[in-house]
Amino acid sequence: MVSPKALIKKLFGNESSQALDSEQTNDSRVGQLKREFAEHPTKGLNPHKLYGILEGAEQGDLKAQSELFDDMEEKDAQIGADLGKRRQLSAEREWQIVPPDNATAQEKRATEHAIEVFTALEVEDLILDLGTGIGHGWANLELPWQRDGAMRFIEQPTLRPHSWFRLHPDDQNCITLRDHSATGAELWPLGWVQHRHRAKSGYVARMGLHRMLAWPYLFQNYALGDLAQLLEIYGMPARIGKYPKSATEKEKATLLRAVVSLGQNAAGIIPDGMSLDFLEAANGRADVYQAMMNWCERAKAKAILGGTLTSGTGEGTNTNALGNVHERGQMSLIRSDVRQYAGSIGKQILWPMAALNFGIEKPSRAPRFYLDTGETEDLERLSKSLPTFVDMGAKIPLWWLHEKSGIPEAAEGEDVLMSRAGRNPDAPGMEARRGMPKAAQNPFGALRTPASRPPLAALRQAPTQPGQPSYYRDATLDQLDDQAQPVVDAWVAQVQQLAEQAESLEQLQELIANAFDDLDETELAEVMATAFEAADLAGRATVAEELDEETGNAD
Template structure:
């Protein structure tokens, strides 16, 4: 059979049924996973370069062990990475259907139920966000069954040092007890989150790769700083032994020098002397601290994109706000990257196994928008609605201010009037609300401002009724050729009578009656209040 014929048959063949999930644990955690070789011991520029070159060849084991140590040993580095991760894990998320189709909404509801009911999902997010520092992070999905549905029973994080890139074809593999040479990752079994701090291979894309050199220099600096602090302010102790002194005498003299420095006491052999030499330190004593702070600032720039929100250094409010905006951009990017990974490696398999759908996949969206100044938003809406007359849907305002829409017969809050009823006594259609109305003495019942406010509300609520009632008149005005023709038509009693019959003023009259009833009630309430 020719290749073209096979392709034509495959194209005509029905789609394959959904695969059953692999319920076996593949990358079983080793007991040795918690042990490392501690490559940072005796770390030098040459040794660091060797570790990075090994990672370039695909073997990231020593690089991942080094990155793990860097987080453990450097509190500043650890706190910056945690800040970056917590900016995402602390956010709420929602599942958005692929479309408004009922089937898509059903799929989205199932996915939201699965993710929302998963215990410790924040830990799963935190494990995957480890890719920010190390370039990639992998978690294995434990599949199970519940009431006829395929569900996620657990998601287990796997250490990055278990994975590598094959040097022959650059395929991504995992080392297991059964496959020490490496195993290709099965489909729909692992969540692989990659973070690209810069362009290039995933083994070189982590932020800790950029930070490694600053960590090395800071490591040297701290070692010298501690040694300096140990002897700072102490005079140099110089021991002198007599010619022909034995080795035992020399050892005793050295021991005495050490004891004098630590205990301020010691003994020396006869014929030996000890001199105390003081030196004037001309170099700045804060040199080590300044170098350490410089390294911390570079680490903060690499991780958070700025320094003012991570260090206690000075800076204007405007500078801090600008830097916070940069940090928010990183948070948005992290949210989008994580959402894309979860949709591809977690939500898609859930849809395939339960619905047989691999295209109409719902999206996961993190609430990473910055909080708005609601008072300023209210003032803007007040201008747009009250003065410009912009038509704003009430659903938008409810969502913007996180206010649930009232049910049909649910009691709602309303501005309190000085006396009388606080709401209109007739059923209201959902109005386009006027935001930030100022209720004070100048807008109370009986005042012109209050009357104008009620009139405006009546006009808005009865806009449809008035438009329907005056439609015949507007039509005559549009068809009139001139003002003289329109005047002659209005002077014709028969034409006016027919025009009046054509006008449907039933709804407008009903609205006016309701307004009159309300005005009567308010007038009585004011009169009672005076007496």
């Protein structure tokens, strides 16, 4: 049997044991990182400076780009709010850890241990920290390991600033800790969650969504500055001071101070013999700057959330349908995010714990982490559509209904909600309550299903009158069936049409009551009259036969 130390070296390398005893950022070689202050490269940002920052990141220097991205998210309300919303939509999901398929007893114990560890963590904070990788393209969280007897487990992972890292000059996908060397210090195995978030494809330096947002951020700041300058210049009337030719330099300076003071305080004094003229404020156009700012806002919303209507930057002519389309696009991004978070957590947290404590060597046999992305259907729409399909003969499994509605399935012996009919043990519906599935009943189902029995079938079950041959009654009812069925079918079709329009039994009752006077009774009256005549003739024939029998007996 392989010893734990040998297994650690086999799976994670020779330096993996260092991370179990200490955090790498406590090492003296990278200790200066904790004493650094951000340089805020957004100060004085212009296209030339921005291009240099992005190009330097591609060559391995991630510090300036990382600090630029942090500044953008901090200073731009649109970027901060939309990215925060996207991260929060993932972090608020319910998490679960499950064993692999056909799990062994050892793998089930590893799953139970992982659940116990994660219950003690702030999982929402963990997801929010991993979510910083959306803008940067990656996020590195340091893992503090603890020990409980022979069991190893992690405590709350710590997000380290992106500016602490650089790219290895020989490998554009290898991130190292900045130290005094040209390549940086390699990250210790088992010491980090190295999350790579593919918001866009490319090398590590170009995977971040902030690369796409940097230019709209710059252009919007230019437009905002120009707009502020426009309002400052053209929002006030021009003030012109006039001084005589004989004015001294001191008098000129006094007049200038008075002109400036009038602009700020609306009050001032000037020497005698000088004058001030106020000109009408110039008509500057602010709409061109506003148009540029609106374009930048929409561009950022599209990049982060996949649309504009879920971030409040849409036009005034938006419809609810367009909003639903944008929301579905946003949810597709969230589903992609949570799958990437789950992959990093499973491979870089759950698998190492399972390997260290339970000897599970394959990542595919480690416990699996999930964030619930189940989207339930609208319950009102589901309750109206399902009975229709059931009446049409669709065989819909109960598990599908529970999954789509989000309503959990009751366990054996668990109390369940019941209808009033279900509370009576002899009433219909008890089969479903006892665990025997029963098709849902649609109150309009009988109207939508063609009658399987003739309208007069109940009369056929009535007992024959004494002395009346059955063939007389059957012949009469057959004729009445044939003639009355088209009339009844027309009535049923009319009521069925009303049922399709009605949204409730009360509305159906009202529609039928209003349409009662329109039902054509003439044809049915003629059919019934004919039937009564036939019945009368049948009765006369019966009496005649009985008289003949009595006369024959007398003879």
